[in-house]
Amino acid sequence: MTDLHRHLRARLLAAATDLGLAAEVAEPLLRLDPPKNRDHGDVALGTFQLAKAAGKAPPAIATEIAARITSDPIVESATAAGPFVNFRFRRAALAREVLAAIQGDQAPYGKSRGTGEVVCIDFSSPNIAKPFHIGHMRSTVIGNALCRIHRHRGATVHGINHLGDWGMPFAKMMTAYMRWGNEQELHRSPMRYMFDLYKRYGQEVKQNPALDDEAAAHFRALESGADNQERRMWRLLRDESLKAFQGPYARLGVTFDHVTGESFFEDKMEAAMERVTASGVLEDSDGAQVVWLKELGIKEPCLLRKSDGTTLYHTRDLAAAFYREATFRPARILYVVGAEQKLHFDQLKGVLTKMKEPIAAAVEHVPFGLVLSKTEDGKWEKFASRSGNAVFLDEILDESVAKVRTIIREKNPDLPDPDAVAEQIGVSAIVFNDLKNSRIKDVKFDWESMLNFDGETGPYVQFACARLSSILRKAEAQVPAVDAIDCELLADAERVLLTMMDFGTAVQRAAEQSEPSHVTGHVIALAGEIHSYLRDHYVVGQEPKIRDARLVLVDAARRLLTTGLGLLGIPAPERM
Numbered sequence: 001m002t003d004l005h006r007h008l009r010a011r012l013l014a015a016a017t018d019l020g021l022a023a024e025v026a027e028p029l030l031r032l033d034p035p036k037n038r039d040h041g042d043v044a045l046g047t048f049q050l051a052k053a054a055g056k057a058p059p060a061i062a063t064e065i066a067a068r069i070t071s072d073p074i075v076e077s078a079t080a081a082g083p084f085v086n087f088r089f090r091r092a093a094l095a096r097e098v099l100a101a102i103q104g105d106q107a108p109y110g111k112s113r114g115t116g117e118v119v120c121i122d123f124s125s126p127n128i129a130k131p132f133h134i135g136h137m138r139s140t141v142i143g144n145a146l147c148r149i150h151r152h153r154g155a156t157v158h159g160i161n162h163l164g165d166w167g168m169p170f171a172k173m174m175t176a177y178m179r180w181g182n183e184q185e186l187h188r189s190p191m192r193y194m195f196d197l198y199k200r201y202g203q204e205v206k207q208n209p210a211l212d213d214e215a216a217a218h219f220r221a222l223e224s225g226a227d228n229q230e231r232r233m234w235r236l237l238r239d240e241s242l243k244a245f246q247g248p249y250a251r252l253g254v255t256f257d258h259v260t261g262e263s264f265f266e267d268k269m270e271a272a273m274e275r276v277t278a279s280g281v282l283e284d285s286d287g288a289q290v291v292w293l294k295e296l297g298i299k300e301p302c303l304l305r306k307s308d309g310t311t312l313y314h315t316r317d318l319a320a321a322f323y324r325e326a327t328f329r330p331a332r333i334l335y336v337v338g339a340e341q342k343l344h345f346d347q348l349k350g351v352l353t354k355m356k357e358p359i360a361a362a363v364e365h366v367p368f369g370l371v372l373s374k375t376e377d378g379k380w381e382k383f384a385s386r387s388g389n390a391v392f393l394d395e396i397l398d399e400s401v402a403k404v405r406t407i408i409r410e411k412n413p414d415l416p417d418p419d420a421v422a423e424q425i426g427v428s429a430i431v432f433n434d435l436k437n438s439r440i441k442d443v444k445f446d447w448e449s450m451l452n453f454d455g456e457t458g459p460y461v462q463f464a465c466a467r468l469s470s471i472l473r474k475a476e477a478q479v480p481a482v483d484a485i486d487c488e489l490l491a492d493a494e495r496v497l498l499t500m501m502d503f504g505t506a507v508q509r510a511a512e513q514s515e516p517s518h519v520t521g522h523v524i525a526l527a528g529e530i531h532s533y534l535r536d537h538y539v540v541g542q543e544p545k546i547r548d549a550r551l552v553l554v555d556a557a558r559r560l561l562t563t564g565l566g567l568l569g570i571p572a573p574e575r576m
């Protein structure tokens, strides 16, 4: 909430109590949002819930509230429009409050103080013996943004990499390695080598189905807990994979607070199973153990133990939920995992619900769509790289960086340190493209539109930042404090200022809906507004009063864009 909002809310609260509503009833209902149409006002209040609480019709309440919000040094007007009340701030107050808050790094523009809310974010979580799938890139990028967004809002965030380092997929990899692998090649290029082994397993198992029995036997041996060959193999493959992931993670600016893969729950599954048994919901099904969830509208039962006694992906997720509950006490556990695992998370939440475990309420699947690439004949289909159906993230990043490097060579041959800049822009273009639209939509992976410096892209917003930096460099004057400028002179920048003011709402929505695209949308809008403002409002060469006012504006835009991009995990270069 900005000071403008705080001021208006205080007045609204007074108006609401004047209308006979108790303050504690009215307070949470006073939500100020950007209006559908900016011509109507700067912020709007929907009165539906207030009206309900007051036992009146929404338009009547809106009119009564509008009548009570007379103008003051901050609020210029309040107008009722059907069930809404639209407010307009005085232009100088708008400029002063917004710019001072950005300059002072105050929330929501700067990081909020700790709220005590705890959020676990389970993201990336690749199956380490398989290649880093493009879907994991989406999870990595979305999860990273959500971690940053919640931290910005003052939550205590636990970013968790729930590596797939256990279970049958892993056992198959291990089987392939034990049969055909050698350590030298593994060390040379672990991801590719493991992928080749995995592919070979897939081919050979068609001729020789007994391989699956072998894999199952290896998994039993691994799960037995003995310090055997399987255990040593597991450690080796896991360590190598983890090392290999570090490269792309570092390039994407991703870190984890906990790398607790499925294997971490090896010794926690028995207790979890006992808890399920004690709750009375576990049933026997041909020697396997399941929980039926029909009454929750889920047709397929959740399988928690196979008839051979081994555990499953679900068993480990159940143990993980209990572990997180006990260790972190989270209000929310966000599972950033592709939409194809909807049933899995419905079942997980279903089992916890049926067990009457309070943590059930915290479990939230955050699904997302596929990545699509264009075929020769212009159709969009599920992404597949030339190397088969594997996608090595570092290859994609390299390709993007190389393309940007070429563009820089053409556009700005004298740029200092072009390789570092190309890395920043190339990686960001992919990240931005991923976070641009609502996450459930499929992402179109198309170099041309991703790298378009004029489109709604990462490079475009980064370019806006670089342009602002360049103005600040050329101005040959320090950016003054907001108190030292005449805010009336920024009346012509109202669109920029109103967009800035919406930042808090964008971040709040992003956090509440697990939807980083609200932030992406905000940085695109702000970059667009400041670009068009600067088209006919010069900074350099203006008389000092005007120059100073605009310098503050430019500096604030630069700061806010940098913060917004930062929430998406994207750096803002000084030059490009």
Ligand code: ARG
Residues within 6 Å of the ligand: 122, 124, 125, 126, 127, 162, 163, 164, 317, 320, 335, 337
């Ligand atoms: N390793 C899984 C996969 O690659 C994703 C794990 C997601 N997290 C979880 N707690 N299940 O499909």
